Amino acid sequence: MSMVIKELADLDPSERHKGIRDLIEKVDAMGEVAHIDGADWNLEVGALVEMVCHESREGKAPALLFDNIKGYPKGFRIFSGATNSSRRLAYALGFEEPDGPMDVVRAYRDRMHGDFKLIPPKVVNGGDLMENIDRDDDVDLTKFPAPFLHEKDGGRYIGTDVIVTTRDPDSDWVNSATYRVMMHDEKTCGIWMSPGKHGRLIREKYFARGEPCPVTISLGHDPLLFMAANHEIDYGTDEFAYAGGHRGRPYEVVNSELHGLPMPADAEIVLEGEMYGDELKSEGPFGEFMGYYASDASDEPVIKIRRVYHRNNPILCVASPAKPPTSVTFGRTIVKGAMIWDEVEKAGVPGVKGVWCHEAGASRLWNVIAIEQMYPGHAKQAAMMAANCHAGNYAGRWVIVVDDDIDPTNMFDVAWAMSTRCDPPNDIDYIHNAWSTPLDPLLTGPPYQNNRAIVDACKPWGRKDSFPETTETSPEFKAKMRKKYPALFG
Numbered sequence: 001m002s003m004v005i006k007e008l009a010d011l012d013p014s015e016r017h018k019g020i021r022d023l024i025e026k027v028d029a030m031g032e033v034a035h036i037d038g039a040d041w042n043l044e045v046g047a048l049v050e051m052v053c054h055e056s057r058e059g060k061a062p063a064l065l066f067d068n069i070k071g072y073p074k075g076f077r078i079f080s081g082a083t084n085s086s087r088r089l090a091y092a093l094g095f096e097e098p099d100g101p102m103d104v105v106r107a108y109r110d111r112m113h114g115d116f117k118l119i120p121p122k123v124v125n126g127g128d129l130m131e132n133i134d135r136d137d138d139v140d141l142t143k144f145p146a147p148f149l150h151e152k153d154g155g156r157y158i159g160t161d162v163i164v165t166t167r168d169p170d171s172d173w174v175n176s177a178t179y180r181v182m183m184h185d186e187k188t189c190g191i192w193m194s195p196g197k198h199g200r201l202i203r204e205k206y207f208a209r210g211e212p213c214p215v216t217i218s219l220g221h222d223p224l225l226f227m228a229a230n231h232e233i234d235y236g237t238d239e240f241a242y243a244g245g246h247r248g249r250p251y252e253v254v255n256s257e258l259h260g261l262p263m264p265a266d267a268e269i270v271l272e273g274e275m276y277g278d279e280l281k282s283e284g285p286f287g288e289f290m291g292y293y294a295s296d297a298s299d300e301p302v303i304k305i306r307r308v309y310h311r312n313n314p315i316l317c318v319a320s321p322a323k324p325p326t327s328v329t330f331g332r333t334i335v336k337g338a339m340i341w342d343e344v345e346k347a348g349v350p351g352v353k354g355v356w357c358h359e360a361g362a363s364r365l366w367n368v369i370a371i372e373q374m375y376p377g378h379a380k381q382a383a384m385m386a387a388n389c390h391a392g393n394y395a396g397r398w399v400i401v402v403d404d405d406i407d408p409t410n411m412f413d414v415a416w417a418m419s420t421r422c423d424p425p426n427d428i429d430y431i432h433n434a435w436s437t438p439l440d441p442l443l444t445g446p447p448y449q450n451n452r453a454i455v456d457a458c459k460p461w462g463r464k465d466s467f468p469e470t471t472e473t474s475p476e477f478k479a480k481m482r483k484k485y486p487a488l489f490g
């Protein structure tokens, strides 16, 4: 098994996977896909996506490919969890077979710190996406098996593993991001964008001018594009170019018919239309990523869909936010950890040895940074930076800084460090009124700012070298024991 991924990772970027279909084939060959026949879009898909992740934690759950979905033609499939294991994510990013998730964090951070560059997309005239085009009166969103994910959701969510693309009216910047999209009926949708998100800032500019905001919505695509869309990429950066940088070659895009927005040429399904600031409709509630229905249904701009582009036998990508772990949290833990690590270092903080954004905090609320302490105040500086850099700021709650003898991925070790190296009244600081979201269950109203804790669980600087020694058998003696008593250790 390990050879498969090694060989694939050795391929030249031009030979690597194209879109999601190709990737499914490759990760299926690694034994990482479970096939499900005959499930119902109504609650069954959502329950199964959630259950495999809850019952097989820490990125051990397979990706799921649903076919023969109840009421839909064979071939109209759903796929979930494309990069939610170390191996699948490493393959998609073109890294070698990892021994563990921290290898992927390191590889990503090394790439960002090395010769990573943005590779802008290349416009082409056609692509598999254009096999079917439904225009105006022919648009019918119910032709796709949009799932009703959780019992208390407000509707069928056609867009969860989704790329919502808009163009800044003041520049050429094209932003792509993941925002949930609910199907109202055959031709209209609702969308929910948290305050401060780039797509929302762009949309507000159109609305301020009294204009609708043009939009395309991709519903099935290369997971690297999805990765770029749902992480905090810098304001003004094109996510197609960011994902292209990771893929090592440009994405081929087709310009949409109505608004000339870029669509991945090998995407499975793309919707095109406009968001209207003066036409609102109830959107939600929706089971969200912190694990709660924290905000109720609200009136949100309607999207009128006027074009549907799709491949034959299209694959709808689905991500189901819920109480973690979910089908995206493990992959996000890795990428977010690497991005925070990179941003902290680029801000000038040395000595970082690892960052881990635990799934229990939905890969945002419980972030651990491990450092080799080099000077007084170093630990606090690293933790403050991890809490405030762009990748780590939105919706955070806890940042814990530990010494480099602590494995940040190991919740037990982190809790041990907090238990034995952190003096609460002296080693916990608070940040007030930070960037959060209506999805935070602790917040009850606007402006949805939250408070967070910076926990210094490092040995106190002044006693770093005189701190009591850890009681643990040395690695050398442990190795000797393993050799001598193999039956005990397997």
Ligand SMILES: Cc1cc2nc3c(=O)[nH]c(=O)nc-3n(C[C@H](O)[C@H](O)[C@H](O)COP(=O)(O)O)c2cc1C
Pocket (backbone or CB within 6 Å): 160, 161, 175, 176, 177, 178, 179, 180, 181, 192, 193, 194, 195, 196, 197, 198, 199, 200, 229, 230, 231, 232, 233, 319, 320, 321, 328, 394
């Ligand atoms: C599965 C999934 C669903 C998401 N849904 C939403 C959403 O409905 N609204 C939102 O504002 N952010 C949502 N996010 C988070 C944003 O995609 C993320 O913050 C991203 O960086 C936003 O891009 P932007 O910075 O270009 O606005 C979601 C993330 C994931 C992984």
